[in-house]
Amino acid sequence: MAKDEIPQLIQDFIYARDHRLLESDVGQAVTQLMSCGVNDDLVRSLIQNPVRKHKIAQAFVGPYELPRLSHGDLVQGIDLRGRPIRFPSKFLNGHSLTMGGTGSGKTTKSRFLILQIADKVIGLWCFDFVKQEFSVLKPYLARLGIDLLIVPARKLRLNPLQCPEHVTPTDWAPRIVDILVQTLQLPSRATKLLHTTILDMYQHFGIFEGGRHYPTLFDLREAIAADRDANHQAKQAVVDSLDPVLMSIGEVLRYRVGWKSQNLAKRHIVFELGGTAEVDKNLILNSLVLPEFASRVAQGISNPIMNLWLVCDEASRLVSSKSQSGGIADLIGLVRGTGVGLDLSIQSADVVPSVISNTANKFLSRCGSATDYDLISASMGLNREQRLWLNTNLRPGLFVGQIGEGNWRQPFIFKIPKMHLKNLTNTPSAETSDGLKDLMDLPTVIADEFTDWRSRKSKSTDRMSASTTGESEVSDAELRYIRAVVNNPGKPSSELPKLARMSSKRAQKIRRQLVESGYLREHRVSTGKRGRAAVVLEPLEPALQAIRDMTSEATT
């Protein structure tokens, strides 16, 4: 039947039904009457009046439906008519993904929700990666009786190798290996090396027998560096990647027993990770989030009320498609239904597909490229007209949203009300030690032996600086080796162990150390009639000075 053959009243009735304008008691009565064939003037007006009003209102808002979300304890924003958009806060249990370019209002939206959610959850974790976006909320939450702890990165006490509660070591080892490979950008060959080394260390530390003092990343680094049978390239990659991390945030990772995620999950915390390298940020973020996720999944928790809400302003480091498999992206689907809600904000469409699939609520703001719009539009089910509207109409603070829970699934437009937040106290955003006393009192076990840890290269730097200041730091064996070099110019290095009265293995190690420290320099010189050129060592000034010092000590 063609559309123009259908009476106008029926068309209006169909429109009203499609747009859910007849869900009230009156509307249901009208539906009943229509089904019975009653269409007097009253019935006609009860149908056509709301339809007319809806069409007029709809004409002002473009191709998007006026949202029909008006019940709940959470205000997402206000629609274009100025009315609040409400839904139950439990809808956030299904995770939220917000995509928008720089300055689109993602942080403002997050702050707006935090102020509402904070007193509805037991734990709240906010991650500040560069700017101190969330610490400004502290005095406002304090009015609600909520103590928001601001923790700088270097005050944390973490051990990524520490097994979370309810997770077995054999289950935890591959997960932390995936995280280390991803955050440190190691070659895939290093996966096997890390896995076997971590399991060996767990064995050595008695973790399988119930031991609670875990190996640290320092132990891991030393174990791998000392492993002679390991693939050289994998070993070197691990050591070279771990060294700068351990030197940068060693004070964070120096704990055999660090803060447990269950204890942190009962607090409202802002983790300020600015001032650390990108690798450090990724490692800290994954070391905080993954254990909590894994612990909840292992406990078999099912569909509780959301009790931990995570707000991550730059979530691309967690969910980028460039990251290898494993980690947060794998768990995000499992975490749903364990009481953890994620609020992830990203700037581009570079995201693992499983994250798109497992975030029920999606929000889109002004983006920089058509690709970003295309990806999120497809996942939100926008039609062509709605998609075209995005390019020229989105502005900072204006969002297109879609709630995945409840009965209303249509995309809608909303804006975040302006907030004028300011620091109401004079204290710097980073907590004083008094403010963090609650966290500092949590039980931890420090690995004291790594307090002054430095990598081999920095030890060599010490040796070089000591040699320039006149202090000699060479051992007796090294001195013997240097003397053999000085007294036998032009001898190939293969002949020096015998001259220095040591094994060739030890001589090789000492030679490498002395070359790295700047005592000796290697040259390739043909010393034999056949074969390749041998390594001939040249003693440099520090070596000659060490010999002179030794000689003068001997004469005195």
Place this chain on the structure above:
Amino acid sequence: MRGGYIHNRVLLDHIAKKASQFGATVCREVSIEIGEKVRFGDLLIQMGSRKILVEAEMSSKRIANDLAKAAALETCELWLVVPNPRVSKSVRRKLSQMSIMPGIPGLFILLLPQALQRLEHLFELIFLPNTETEKKRKWKPIITKGQYNG
């Protein structure tokens, strides 16, 4: 003294020591006048009337200067002593670009062991002349002054 550790202590010292053992006269840093300039040769070995100029080179950059020095001194042989085969190849390549090919009598590109071996072979054959003929025999220099001007 010019030159680095390998240049002086490894290459030249060994050759000088060996040549001295054979009774040759060894001069380090011998001055050579080329036109108005004074250059210095690394090592001059003299045994009787036989003169050998030894130049240790770590690269092929200064080969042309070495040839000019040898021509100026009117030596019988010029040895370019290099530390390893890589530099040897580079020197040969440089000489071929200069249209003077290796293999010409009097010009040798040698590694250290080859130089020491040549010394042994050379001085093994040279005895103090004990005949009138040998006394009168003059060694004709291969590279004469003016023949190659670098």
